[in-house]
Amino acid sequence: MINLGIGIGLRPEHYNEIFQTDHEIDWFEIISENYMVDGGKPLEILDKILERYPVVQHGVSLAIGSPDPLDFSYLKKLKALARKTKTPWLSDHLSWGRLAGAHFHDLLPLPYTQEVIDYVADRARIIQDFLEVPFALENLSSYVSFQSDQMPEWEFYGAIVEKANIFMMLDVNNIYVSSRNHHFNPRDYYENIPIERVIQIHLAGHTDHGDYVLDTHDNFVCDEVWKIYGEVISKTGPISTLLEWDDHFLPFNETCKEALKAKRYRQKYGPF
Amino acid sequence: MVHFDSKIPSKLLSIQQWFASIITRPIDADSQMQPIAPSGRPLSEEAMEIIAPSLTLSSDKRIQIYNQQYWWRLLSILHQNFPLLTRLFGYNDFNISIGMPFLTKHPSYHWSISKLGDQLPSWLEEHYTAQDKTLILLSAQIDWAYQDLFFAPPPVNQDSSHDLLPKKMRLQKHVKLFALPFDLFSFRNAFLRESVEYWTESDFPLLPKEKKYFFLLYRHQKNSVLYKEIQEGHWIFLNSIENGSTMEEACAHLEKLGGSVYEEACSFLQEWTRECMQENWLVLEENV
Numbered sequence: 001m002i003n004l005g006i007g008i009g010l011r012p013e014h015y016n017e018i019f020q021t022d023h024e025i026d027w028f029e030i031i032s033e034n035y036m037v038d039g040g041k042p043l044e045i046l047d048k049i050l051e052r053y054p055v056v057q058h059g060v061s062l063a064i065g066s067p068d069p070l071d072f073s074y075l076k077k078l079k080a081l082a083r084k085t086k087t088p089w090l091s092d093h094l095s096w097g098r099l100a101g102a103h104f105h106d107l108l109p110l111p112y113t114q115e116v117i118d119y120v121a122d123r124a125r126i127i128q129d130f131l132e133v134p135f136a137l138e139n140l141s142s143y144v145s146f147q148s149d150q151m152p153e154w155e156f157y158g159a160i161v162e163k164a165n166i167f168m169m170l171d172v173n174n175i176y177v178s179s180r181n182h183h184f185n186p187r188d189y190y191e192n193i194p195i196e197r198v199i200q201i202h203l204a205g206h207t208d209h210g211d212y213v214l215d216t217h218d219n220f221v222c223d224e225v226w227k228i229y230g231e232v233i234s235k236t237g238p239i240s241t242l243l244e245w246d247d248h249f250l251p252f253n254e255t256c257k258e259a260l261k262a263k264r265y266r267q268k269y270g271p272f
Numbered sequence: 273m274v275h276f277d278s279k280i281p282s283k284l285l286s287i288q289q290w291f292a293s294i295i296t297r298p299i300d301a302d303s304q305m306q307p308i309a310p311s312g313r314p315l316s317e318e319a320m321e322i323i324a325p326s327l328t329l330s331s332d333k334r335i336q337i338y339n340q341q342y343w344w345r346l347l348s349i350l351h352q353n354f355p356l357l358t359r360l361f362g363y364n365d366f367n368i369s370i371g372m373p374f375l376t377k378h379p380s381y382h383w384s385i386s387k388l389g390d391q392l393p394s395w396l397e398e399h400y401t402a403q404d405k406t407l408i409l410l411s412a413q414i415d416w417a418y419q420d421l422f423f424a425p426p427p428v429n430q431d432s433s434h435d436l437l438p439k440k441m442r443l444q445k446h447v448k449l450f451a452l453p454f455d456l457f458s459f460r461n462a463f464l465r466e467s468v469e470y471w472t473e474s475d476f477p478l479l480p481k482e483k484k485y486f487f488l489l490y491r492h493q494k495n496s497v498l499y500k501e502i503q504e505g506h507w508i509f510l511n512s513i514e515n516g517s518t519m520e521e522a523c524a525h526l527e528k529l530g531g532s533v534y535e536e537a538c539s540f541l542q543e544w545t546r547e548c549m550q551e552n553w554l555v556l557e558e559n560v
Contacts, residue, residue: 033383033384033385034386036384037384037386037423038423038424038425038426038445039423039424039425039426039446039491040421040422040423040424040426040491040495041422041495041496042423044495061383061384065284066288067276067277067280067284067285067288068275068276068277069275069276069277070277071383074383096288098383099288099289099292100274100276101274101381102292102296102379102380102381103379103380103381103382103383103385104292104295104296104342104380105342105345105346105349105380105385105388106295106338106341106342106345108288108291108295108338110284111283111284111287113281113283113284115281115283115284116281116284119277119279119280119281119284122279123277143334143337143338144323144324144331144334144335144337144338145323145324145326146287146322146323146324147320147321147322147323147324148283148287148322149324181326182326183326183327210328211328211329211333212326212328212329212334212337214337
């Protein structure tokens, strides 16, 4: 799969700075839903970005593991945006967040069972066929595990992407956050997933509350997460990497600087 | 009638129904979860049957994280989308008096979180009973209008070379009219210059109310949402058109009203119509 280099998430807080600044960012990721709108500033900026950079779509509202039927009116809008952006792949989360029509606007975890693997994989296959672009699911940061779990997360995640023949949008910060919340060794995670299916990597910061760690995207990437990143890319080879930053924003240049630290790790663990 | 995916595993569905019933229940003033489950059992006991404890957190404390996140996220979206309303109340009062009761009654039914507050003005109209209702309701309507116009479709290009006078027209979707008993737009601007916390400690800005105020809120060509105070006659003219009159009929309506409004129209009508066409505020009904 194509390696786009180092990217950052396109956020309204940076709209004014992006075109006034010299930077070495290779590509941008957009939250799909923020651009599935009728008009206005977001689409104006997206058009300008598309003139100069590759754009990859990342969604938050698919709710693939929800009990509700797949929402094809949503998928049609998503597909129309994918045609516009020419996204080389498209991702959302391995989660649920919708029930009986109500949206919780959160990435809620699923129980790790064989019947959930079958259910989600079927839906993932349908979604990828419908969208006609490679489709990837992202691992979550999670704060609960279920009494009914039959396997560790990495086995569940790997089984779904293999069964559905889709891809992994591997968030290495989420591996770290979940490893702290569920007390596992991050190495067990990335050594036991079908690494050849990783299409993109997310990096982000989090907040340590002592008893648990929260995925907040409002902080610098910590050393432990950079280390996981290095070890993962030593297995994947050169791969599109993206920094997510969603709160307590830094100026655009400083955000770029944090993302471009990834180059150091690509040298050290590659080199590539 | 609720329809689920025919292939949903029943055990997964029952976990999801329980999970949703817990995380959407209001948290208390200290952001703590309600200790009794909807079933009437202690939540600490019920949660253990579904959620495994971790080495550091009990089952109920683990799901409490999702309960808190649900409310904090949705309330913060309302704070962003209703900046004047939030400043009028302060975070705490807004959450307790407006945000939580509204979201309990109107959970999100749209995949886009940006639509979260679309029913807040009508909810206030129905449920808010305090003496300042007019101010609160209009503040909510204006806050929401900014949000609505920000994402509205781009204007339809209107060819103004034809005789538009006998044709039915409409305001474009990026334009809204307001007739107010006070100058809520400059009041809002003054409020938005400072943070929510600032206004909980400071005197509110002056609310100008010497006359009736007429405004047009619109998205500018550069996609910023701006307001413009307009003359009463201009507002009546545009409002008539929005309500189905042709330009000719709107002019006749102004003439029938007579008085200063009609005199104003005689002097400025040409300017008003030119501005409307230049700024692309009107569109032929057949092109809507």
